[in-house]
Amino acid sequence: MDYSSRINTSLDLNLNPRRLHEEFPKKEVEHNFFSLGVKKSSVKEQQSSSALVEELKRVSAENKKLTEMLTEMCENYNAMRSNLMEYMRKNPDKEQSSSKKRKSENSFNNSAPKSMHGNSESSSTDEESCKKPKEDIKTPVSKVYVRTEASDTSLIVKDGYQWRKYGQKVTRDNPSPRAYFKCSFAPSCPVKKKVQRSVDDQSVLVATYEGEHNHPHPSQMEPTAGSNRGVTPCSGSLSSSAPTTVTLDWTKSKSSTDSKNITPKMDAPQIPQVLVEQMATSLTKDPNFRAALLAAISGKMLHNN
DNA sequence: CGTTTTTGACCCGCGC
DNA sequence: GCGCGGGTCAAAAACG
Numbered sequence: 001m002d003y004s005s006r007i008n009t010s011l012d013l014n015l016n017p018r019r020l021h022e023e024f025p026k027k028e029v030e031h032n033f034f035s036l037g038v039k040k041s042s043v044k045e046q047q048s049s050s051a052l053v054e055e056l057k058r059v060s061a062e063n064k065k066l067t068e069m070l071t072e073m074c075e076n077y078n079a080m081r082s083n084l085m086e087y088m089r090k091n092p093d094k095e096q097s098s099s100k101k102r103k104s105e106n107s108f109n110n111s112a113p114k115s116m117h118g119n120s121e122s123s124s125t126d127e128e129s130c131k132k133p134k135e136d137i138k139t140p141v142s143k144v145y146v147r148t149e150a151s152d153t154s155l156i157v158k159d160g161y162q163w164r165k166y167g168q169k170v171t172r173d174n175p176s177p178r179a180y181f182k183c184s185f186a187p188s189c190p191v192k193k194k195v196q197r198s199v200d201d202q203s204v205l206v207a208t209y210e211g212e213h214n215h216p217h218p219s220q221m222e223p224t225a226g227s228n229r230g231v232t233p234c235s236g237s238l239s240s241s242a243p244t245t246v247t248l249d250w251t252k253s254k255s256s257t258d259s260k261n262i263t264p265k266m267d268a269p270q271i272p273q274v275l276v277e278q279m280a281t282s283l284t285k286d287p288n289f290r291a292a293l294l295a296a297i298s299g300k301m302l303h304n305n
Numbered sequence: 306c307g308t309t310t311t312t313g314a315c316c317c318g319c320g321c
Numbered sequence: 322g323c324g325c326g327g328g329t330c331a332a333a334a335a336c337g
Contacts, residue, residue: 164308164309164310165311167311168311172325178328180329184308
């Protein structure tokens with residue numbers, strides 16, 4: 001796998017034009033890269049590191065922009081879903097006949113908005129919320145679609161929590177096995193997770209979360225600046241509505257040196273702006289993230305050389 | 306040696 | 322009541 005060719009720190013969000021190459025003469029970067037381990041302080045190196053800080057700021061801004069886009073997208077999705085609900089209410093007999101419990105795994109394809117294509121989109125199964133009112137109130141269900149390498153056979157979805165596998169089954173409607181996990185971070189945590197490959201796209205893992213964590217997120221246990229309560233954002237507000245769905249594409253971050261430390265956790269579609277900024281801040285403060293970023297930037301530049 | 310994973314057995318709800 | 326299928330249990334194996 002070509003490590004450096006896959007990492008592009010710019011997400012082309014039109015935040016800033018790519019001015020990296022103008023600011024970094026290649027030799028200087030190379031010098032900076034190879035002298036990372038050796039404590040040397042030259043004027044050039046300081047310039048390079050300040051440029052790196054600039055780059056870091058740019059990436060942080062992009063990250064912020066991304067989360068804003070995600071929030072906006074989720075809002076659009078919610079609006080679309082409510083439209084769909086309204087439509088289904090007006091045309092009840094058209095949709096009702098096929099609502100069976102065992103079709104719930106497949107149904108996201110049928111109810112997905114037609115304007116989207118590919119498999120990076122996600123939609124909730126409205127029928128789930130309609131068919132199981134009791135359970136929805138008690139145990140909120142959310143779905144996360146994770147794109148992985150197709151060759152990767154492990155049903156592991158890194159979401160920052162600690163899971164213990166307690167079962168695996170081959171279900172009727174999907175040839176790939178479904179794995180059952182319990183949250184093992186706290187003994188009393190009731191959250192369960194089911195992970196199964198998508199029928200349509202074997203490279204997509206479908207993780208279904210049931211319940212709410214009754215403990216802080218492990219990554220937020222460490223002393224960071226005033227994290228309010230340190231609980232997974234917004235999960236409580238979703239308990240009575242349809243299952244939440246989020247799509248993540250982790251295939252690109254997989255080559256990162258320490259991607260598990262920056263695992264995105266997106267249980268909720270609507271992320272408060274304060275939280276977004278906290279996430280961005282904590283990312284930029286994380287030494288592991290900085291090191292990984294540094295390696296990625298340096299690797300890309302060396303590759304371009 | 307403690308923890309986690311594997312996997313067959315078992316339980317339970319649902320449809321016929 | 323019976324069979325089917327999803328979900329869970331628990332003993333054994335694997336792992337660190």
